[in-house]
Amino acid sequence: MNTEALENYCKPVYEKAPSLIHRWGHIKRAAVGAKWFVKILGGTKEEEELSYVAGLLHDIVRPNTEKIDHAVASAEEAEKILKKFGFAEEKIPLIVQCVRDHRKKPVQWESILHKSVFLSDKILEQMGAYIVFRRVAYAGEIEDYKGMTAEEAIPIRWENALKKTEKKFFPESLFKIYEYQNKWQIDFIEEFKKKEEWALNLGKELFKQGREGNKTLEQAIEEFNPVTEKGKEFKKEAIDYMQGKKFIEFEKMILGGN
Numbered sequence: 001m002n003t004e005a006l007e008n009y010c011k012p013v014y015e016k017a018p019s020l021i022h023r024w025g026h027i028k029r030a031a032v033g034a035k036w037f038v039k040i041l042g043g044t045k046e047e048e049e050l051s052y053v054a055g056l057l058h059d060i061v062r063p064n065t066e067k068i069d070h071a072v073a074s075a076e077e078a079e080k081i082l083k084k085f086g087f088a089e090e091k092i093p094l095i096v097q098c099v100r101d102h103r104k105k106p107v108q109w110e111s112i113l114h115k116s117v118f119l120s121d122k123i124l125e126q127m128g129a130y131i132v133f134r135r136v137a138y139a140g141e142i143e144d145y146k147g148m149t150a151e152e153a154i155p156i157r158w159e160n161a162l163k164k165t166e167k168k169f170f171p172e173s174l175f176k177i178y179e180y181q182n183k184w185q186i187d188f189i190e191e192f193k194k195k196e197e198w199a200l201n202l203g204k205e206l207f208k209q210g211r212e213g214n215k216t217l218e219q220a221i222e223e224f225n226p227v228t229e230k231g232k233e234f235k236k237e238a239i240d241y242m243q244g245k246k247f248i249e250f251e252k253m254i255l256g257g258n
């Protein structure tokens with residue numbers, strides 16, 4: 001399997017992606033996370049490799065709107081790319097299936113590999129403190145909310161996004177990590193609606209960054225200036241996650257142990 005060549009092909013494509021929150025940082029972390037889920041849920045080495053490839057391709061077609069099903073579009077494109085890179089014929093449908101089913105509420109999962117990108121994309125990349133920054137930036141950049149203010153767009157974005165991470169979509173073995181990751185996004189939106197200073201500051205700043213689109217999401221988070229301890233706590237947690245520092249803790253939440 002020529003994963004390295006594929007990665008070299010994907011990286012510049014994502015670096016030019018229309019949506020700043022769907023650029024290389026998100027893709028690389030989603031791929032690493034998918035592989036990590038396969039490993040801790042007891043998948044094979046081959047499934048680990050395939051899940052990584054699926055993670056690399058999962059948003060390969062990602063317009064800046066929710067009106068197009070980018071998972072279906074990405075699955076079609078992924079199939080073409082995998083053929084071009086000479087991936088084993090019988091493995092291609094497994095990867096494509098993973099890409100196609102990563103977006104909406106889960107289908108009947110056929111394997112650990114099949115659900116790996118969904119789990120990584122949802123539990124790691126669409127929950128936690130990091131998603132607060134990411135989703136606010138998305139509310140700023142998405143074409144669908146053009147003309148709206150941060151106060152108007154952010155609650156609407158939350159309402160739509162929370163439908164994709166309902167607890168019932170996840171197996172009981174993941175409830176502990178689910179609860180942990182979910183509390184950040186709920187905490188933020190409740191306080192944003194109450195116009196708490198830290199939440200308004202975070203919301204308005206990242207919304208502006210999304211709208212301007214001049215920085216990568218990672219830069220925007222790193223340069224964000226929190227005004228209170230709570231803002232600092234969110235920023236630290238988001239950066240720890242982006243730097244891969246949460247995996248040991250996450251593993252304990254799933255497998256138990258101290």
Ligand SMILES: [Fe+2]
Nearest residue numbers: 058059102103
């Ligand atoms: Fe996606």
Ligand SMILES: [Fe+2]
Nearest residue numbers: 030058059121
């Ligand atoms: Fe994604």
